[in-house]
Amino acid sequence: MIDIEHITKRYGEEAVVDDVSMTVERGKVAVIVGTSGSGKTTLLRMVNRLVEPSEGRILIDGKDTHEIPGHLLRRQIGYAIQGHGLFPHRTVAENIATVPKLAGWEKRRIDDRVDELMTLFQLEPSQYRDRHPGELSGGQQQRVGVARALAAEPDVLLMDEPFGALDPIIRAKAQDDLLEIQRRFETTVLLVTHDMDEAMRLGDQIAVMAEGKIVQYADPATLLVKPASEFVDNLVGTADRPFRLLSLRKVGDIVEPGSSEGEPVQPATSLREAYANMLWQGRDTLPVVDDQGNALGRVRMDAISPWAARPA
Amino acid sequence: MIASPRHKVLPALDKLGVFIAIGLLATLGFAPLMVFRANRIVLGETVDIAQAMPPGPMVVLLASIGVAGVAALLKTSAMMRLIASLAAIAVLAWVVGVSASFLVEGADAVARASPASGFWLLFGIFALMATDALTRMDPKPSLRIGLVLLAGLALAAFLASGIWDDLSVMREYENRAGSFAREARRHLFLAFGSLFMAALAGIPLGILCHQVRAVRGPVLSVLNIMQTVPSIALFGLLIAPLSWLSTELPILRAIGVSGIGAAPAFIALFFYSLLPVVANTVTGLAGIPANVSEAATGMGMTERQRLFSVKLPLAFPVILTGIRIVLVQNIGLATIAALIGGGGFGVFVFQGVGQTAMDLVLLGALPTVTLAFAAAVIMDALVDIMRPSGVQKGSQ
Ligand SMILES: Nc1ncnc2c1ncn2[C@@H]1O[C@H](COP(=O)(O)OP(=O)(O)O)[C@@H](O)[C@H]1O
Ligand SMILES: [Mg+2]
Numbered sequence: 001m002i003d004i005e006h007i008t009k010r011y012g013e014e015a016v017v018d019d020v021s022m023t024v025e026r027g028k029v030a031v032i033v034g035t036s037g038s039g040k041t042t043l044l045r046m047v048n049r050l051v052e053p054s055e056g057r058i059l060i061d062g063k064d065t066h067e068i069p070g071h072l073l074r075r076q077i078g079y080a081i082q083g084h085g086l087f088p089h090r091t092v093a094e095n096i097a098t099v100p101k102l103a104g105w106e107k108r109r110i111d112d113r114v115d116e117l118m119t120l121f122q123l124e125p126s127q128y129r130d131r132h133p134g135e136l137s138g139g140q141q142q143r144v145g146v147a148r149a150l151a152a153e154p155d156v157l158l159m160d161e162p163f164g165a166l167d168p169i170i171r172a173k174a175q176d177d178l179l180e181i182q183r184r185f186e187t188t189v190l191l192v193t194h195d196m197d198e199a200m201r202l203g204d205q206i207a208v209m210a211e212g213k214i215v216q217y218a219d220p221a222t223l224l225v226k227p228a229s230e231f232v233d234n235l236v237g238t239a240d241r242p243f244r245l246l247s248l249r250k251v252g253d254i255v256e257p258g259s260s261e262g263e264p265v266q267p268a269t270s271l272r273e274a275y276a277n278m279l280w281q282g283r284d285t286l287p288v289v290d291d292q293g294n295a296l297g298r299v300r301m302d303a304i305s306p307w308a309a310r311p312a
Numbered sequence: 313m314i315a316s317p318r319h320k321v322l323p324a325l326d327k328l329g330v331f332i333a334i335g336l337l338a339t340l341g342f343a344p345l346m347v348f349r350a351n352r353i354v355l356g357e358t359v360d361i362a363q364a365m366p367p368g369p370m371v372v373l374l375a376s377i378g379v380a381g382v383a384a385l386l387k388t389s390a391m392m393r394l395i396a397s398l399a400a401i402a403v404l405a406w407v408v409g410v411s412a413s414f415l416v417e418g419a420d421a422v423a424r425a426s427p428a429s430g431f432w433l434l435f436g437i438f439a440l441m442a443t444d445a446l447t448r449m450d451p452k453p454s455l456r457i458g459l460v461l462l463a464g465l466a467l468a469a470f471l472a473s474g475i476w477d478d479l480s481v482m483r484e485y486e487n488r489a490g491s492f493a494r495e496a497r498r499h500l501f502l503a504f505g506s507l508f509m510a511a512l513a514g515i516p517l518g519i520l521c522h523q524v525r526a527v528r529g530p531v532l533s534v535l536n537i538m539q540t541v542p543s544i545a546l547f548g549l550l551i552a553p554l555s556w557l558s559t560e561l562p563i564l565r566a567i568g569v570s571g572i573g574a575a576p577a578f579i580a581l582f583f584y585s586l587l588p589v590v591a592n593t594v595t596g597l598a599g600i601p602a603n604v605s606e607a608a609t610g611m612g613m614t615e616r617q618r619l620f621s622v623k624l625p626l627a628f629p630v631i632l633t634g635i636r637i638v639l640v641q642n643i644g645l646a647t648i649a650a651l652i653g654g655g656g657f658g659v660f661v662f663q664g665v666g667q668t669a670m671d672l673v674l675l676g677a678l679p680t681v682t683l684a685f686a687a688a689v690i691m692d693a694l695v696d697i698m699r700p701s702g703v704q705k706g707s708q
Contacts (some may be wrong), residue, residue, distance in 0.1 A: 085606060085608075
């Protein structure tokens with residue numbers, strides 16, 4: 001759990017982060033979203049004390065982050081940044097092993113952990129362990145960057161636009177992978193982005209930041225239906241709002257018995273995607289099947305539409 | 313050279329090859345191959361290829377020049393060009409010895425034979441052709457080092473075989489074998505010793521300049537100014553303070569420090585070496601991507617861990633480039649040390665100039681040039697080896 005209490009950072013007279021308080025529950029993903037220069041990076045970097053706050057304090061699992069030296073604190077907190085920042089002179093395995101090595105783990109334990117993470121991130125260890133970052137694709141480099149951040153089994157993971165340098169298709173995949181791994185390790189994640197779609201997709205909670213302040217901190221649905229200000233309203237995008245609401249729900253939530261013609265969808269498919277498929281295929285029902293293709297029922301357009309409407 | 317009258321198509325010619333072929337023809341036509349002199353200081357008379365050697369070696373020489381010329385002219389493979397040019401150089405090296413023996417045979421014992429402009433031109437042209445072929449082949453660093461070692465072995469074999477013994481420069485060597493070894497050691501000591509000390513002082517100074525912004529400007533300015541002082545002036549400038557120091561401090565005198573000799577030369581070379589080492593250390597450290605450096609801190613490295621396990625290794629190829637510059641520069645500059653009694657190959661060069669004995673000048677100059685060339689190739693290869701794989705050349 002991360003408790004940010006009345007944190008302020010001033011450069012000269014100007015407060016680039018201004019009296020911010022927020023809490024990220026254990027095992028949840030909180031996303032800080034806002035325009036460039038709004039102070040997101042500065043706020044994030046105060047959590048692992050790459051930037052020292054001017055005022056306020058931050059607690060991790062109830063402990064003040066100032067109770068231990070900065071470099072020891074940082075070894076307990078995962079950190080992944082845009083453009084990955086991998087060490088080009090070290091192999092993939094050495095990069096991932098950075099923090100465990102600093103923390104003095106035994107060699108056996110480090111090797112096992114590196115193999116575990118590489119497998120988890122779909123990098124066959126025997127093939128990629130001894131490569132250098134320069135010999136990987138952008139998507140692979142990014143995965144190694146996240147694997148490195150998670151290597152020492154941190155409870156808390158900080159990410160600053162970690163997918164910013166990826167093209168859209170690889171980015172979507174990377175986002176899904178992150179969520180899967182986050183759930184598996186029950187990591188508490190604080191992630192910075194300027195992309196509202198990414199925030200909606202990843203965040204259990206979203207903090208909208210402007211000019212050093214948090215203007216709204218809420219779950220995605222609340223942000224969509226009850227924006228706290230015109231600024232949030234604009235950022236969320238009024239035209240896209242029904243579709244963003246639909247993307248928060250899964251087909252699995254509204255599947256019903258019965259059968260249907262058409263290209264099947266899966267329970268994990270978002271309502272937005274299912275709706276788009278219906279429009280495209282010119283149908284108002286689609287079959288629902290599981291991974292193995294077993295029929296689970298069907299989904300109706302009439303059942304989807306209410307989820308796109310503003311709640312009463 | 314026209315392929316067939318029906319098609320009237322010229323065979324594709326290599327651009328550099330045309331230049332090489334014209335150079336070879338002009339050299340054979342107009343430049344004398346050897347010089348013969350009655351003794352070591354009189355002006356000699358030049359000797360053409362035809363008069364310089366028996367017919368046998370001449371046929372071999374002309375044939376190898378012809379083959380290399382054709383290989384250069386046509387669009388042959390790089391390997392082919394390399395082999396042809398190296399073979400021509402080997403033949404040339406053999407012929408020059410044979411020719412010297414041929415010319416001094418039966419003449420006075422003090423008579424001298426040495427290569428003339430024709431020889432040097434041929435050598436230069438073939439060296440150009442070999443370098444060009446190697447560049448086209450883009451060999452691995454380890455192979456380049458291997459080639460230099462191989463060339464060194466070939467050189468040693470020629471020297472040991474006695475083929476060159478009648479060359480005038482070897483006659484000079486014979487007269488001074490003892491002092492040659494001593495000056496060679498002194499030259500290496502001056503060049504490598506001052507480099508070693510400069511690296512020892514310059515790398516930490518470069519790190520300091522990188523960490524502390526306020527230090528960087530002043531340090532680099534002072535070193536820059538130092539670099540512009542002409543070497544002979546710097547040697548001269550050091551004479552007075554060093555003589556004073558050695559009279560005041562007996563310890564210094566005891567280890568041989570005085571106003572003239574090796575000490576001021578060593579110190580001057582040290583100062584010249586400092587700028588490239590410091591500047592390249594600063595450049596190398598500054599060239600590290602900001603997010604790599606930030607990641608290092610973000611992972612929980614201390615300032616020291618970040619410096620030693622991330623920044624210095626990444627800056628190392630650039631630092632090594634600085635050391636390469638210094639080494640080649642020092643090997644050349646150490647020649648001048650002889651002017652203030654510092655020893656080194658320069659001793660022969662300046663004695664030779666004084667006595668108008670070109671052979672003696674060559675005895676000093678040839679090893680210096682060879683050493684500098686070998687150092688440059690080996691250091692370049694090391695710089696490439698040190699670059700992390702996957703990082704592009706010149707991306708630092
Ligand atoms: N070290 C610094 N010194 C002075 N100003 C800074 C420093 N770091 C950030 N800022 C300023 O603080 C503001 C917020 O920056 P940042 O947190 O990087 O924003 P974001 O990540 O939201 O784009 C910007 O106006 C930036 O110029
Ligand atoms: Mg930022």
